[in-house]
Amino acid sequence: MALWKNSGVKSCVELLEVYRAGGKRPFYAEKIVFDGVEGRDVYNITAPFVLNGEIVIAGRVERRDSEQSEIYFFVNRDGKWVQRSDSPVLALQDPFYTRISGELIIGGVETYPHPVDPGKLGWRTVFYKESGLVDKKPFFQGPDQMKDLRLVQLKDGSIGVFTRPQGEKGGRGKIGYARIGKLDDLSLDVIHQAPLLEGQFLDEEWGGCNEIHVLSNGLLGVLGHIARFDEQGNRHYYPMTFVFDPTTGKFSDMSIIAERADFPAGPAKRPDLVDVVFSGGLIRHSNGTADLYAGISDAEAHRVTIADPFAAYEK
Template sequence: MNAKDRKEKFEQNLDVQETSLLNFEGMEGWDVYNCSQPFFYKGKWYSYGRIERRKEWMRSWVRLFERTDQNRWSLVDDSMHYQLEDPYISFVHDQIVMGGTHVQVVEEDVLKSYFGYFYYGQDLEDLKYFTTGPENMKDIRLVELADRRIGVFSRPRNKKLIEQYGSESLIGFTIIDSLADLNAHVIENAEILPDLFGSLEWGGVNQAYLLDSGKIGVIGHLSYKEEDQSIYTVMSFVLEPETLVIANYKMIATSKSFAKAPEKRPHLKECCFPSGIIYHNEDYCTLYSGVGDTCEAVTKIEYPFKGYGKLINPQFIDLRETR
């Protein structure tokens, strides 16, 4: 089934129970969107957010926000400015690992290239740069495995992939022993995970979770073009890291799953770029996502990995069921 048919079938049965746009205090005049997975750290919930003025393009920074109330977040004063887009977070070998996309331009609004930058440390106020991904690759994600090795998801993109796989952007996976092993060569040579995308579709991993079964739960995006629109939907699957067997691949949200938001540009009316989930119990979780490249939204969904394992990272679990 192609992505368009998946979307139509999903929306026919869609029952939106709770959804809201997030409010970011202290950011008047700026959009905050495509945030990192929310995470629990030293008794508080945090998230890194991409900030950008509505009329600007490829001129983003990443800042740290703290949750102050349900659906309300405040800028952490004096937190670091990172010149990145679309931040992501993971916890590996007792280190906080934060990454994002660094864009290089030829001139204003004209893209030259982009790279994934990575920072690590044990203190949110003191993360240090440690490596760069391959040129023109976004959506590189890390997850600590049950044996303490590190799973690495890549997102190769080039025209040659169309000839072999029918899509110019795919997902790869490899395993390394330590953060010191993470570099552009290792990422670029990750093994392709086949059969995730149909002809001219594309996508990537947005957040990966170790489950108590030892498998990896993945939240990602599944995208395609339809007339003048770039359609971004939210998908999930479960990966067995040793055999690379994929199970339970499905669509879990579309733009209709979230509160209505304005779009940054006309072709982004149905764009949702997921941040990740907070696990509440085996039945449901809250899914966070950027929408329209202008806002961050949250919606209540069924736990997508039910039957395959529970999330075990305490940083991503909230049994109090609040947002």
């Protein structure tokens, strides 16, 4: 029962204090080296996954002074990750993946000129089936101004939909959840009507889901992020996890699982992005550890080995 204790909203600072007091620092940390990207940065990566029979990492690729990014698919060659020659390049940010009925689904964030604020960008989450990557045609576009939209197939074959509305419903960004029977049932109405998971974020802070793991008992292990601004306007992003029961809607407290100081030193895209760790993916191991892949300071991609944050929920 203690695992399911939900003690109410905690701030980034409070969650960080709990993490630091717990002493669960990573066992290992390294920068992931990418080659052949012509002076551009690679960050906000996925964990490795299989695409067309080969292990790949998808990453956000862009110049240090730009927000115009592309998603590349990389393969490992002699310890360095290089662009896979026959994979598409997608004009998106922040890649992710899942599998629905055995089919690989790739997603990312599409940007476009904001319809109301000249000079600013709007964004939406888009999804591609593996079969549609060649012609670069998404099978679904999420609502305008919504990032961090994620899908997961549950034990019974139905599909969980995690949302992150902003504005009147979600403030700076809160997590919602809905359930659909099949992929064809996914719609803008389903996403807009998804109830929020109340009691997770302060109104002045925000967060979202990055990757969903179906645990052996049917619970959902959520890898996400929680973020805030400080008084100087600097951003602070932390990888966090919680567990969600798709049957009851019950969820555990969030836990921060790493911070910027746990990773190797490196550059930042801008001074206000120094303390940013953006969760990419988690590879769980049978020995009770897990590898966290993350974007660092909007400039690099790193990996750390940590204690598996979901293992206790499967006992």
